[in-house]
Amino acid sequence: MSRIAPLAVVLSVSGFTLLAGIGEAAAWTRSGSVTTPRGTYTGAATGSCAGGTCSRAAVATGPYGGSVSRTGSVTRTAPGSYSYQRTTTGPAGNSVTRSGAVSRY
Numbered sequence: 001m002s003r004i005a006p007l008a009v010v011l012s013v014s015g016f017t018l019l020a021g022i023g024e025a026a027a028w029t030r031s032g033s034v035t036t037p038r039g040t041y042t043g044a045a046t047g048s049c050a051g052g053t054c055s056r057a058a059v060a061t062g063p064y065g066g067s068v069s070r071t072g073s074v075t076r077t078a079p080g081s082y083s084y085q086r087t088t089t090g091p092a093g094n095s096v097t098r099s100g101a102v103s104r105y
Helices: 004-020
Strands: 026-036 039-050 053-061 067-078 081-089 095-103
Touching: none
Parallel strands: none
Antiparallel strands: 026 039, 039 053, 053 067, 067 081, 081 095
16 A cells, blocks of 8 residues: 555545535534554544535645645536536645536436
């Protein structure tokens, strides 16, 4: 297993909360840690929803101090349709941005 894999798990778990809260005007925070044979990985995330848009920011740090961060948002564009954008920044400072649209129909 790579060093990044546990960091991705910590960041991905908080992503489910983002989609579950669409439409609710609420703010939340989450934090936790995962201990593996390689060491302890910690993570924290914050998010909020208002006006049809939910936003989230998360950071995960590995046992050697490297961090991965992710920010993103989902906006309801029509009933059953959403647009999204997210940026992930790795421990070396490189970033990847993804965006798109999804529809349940």
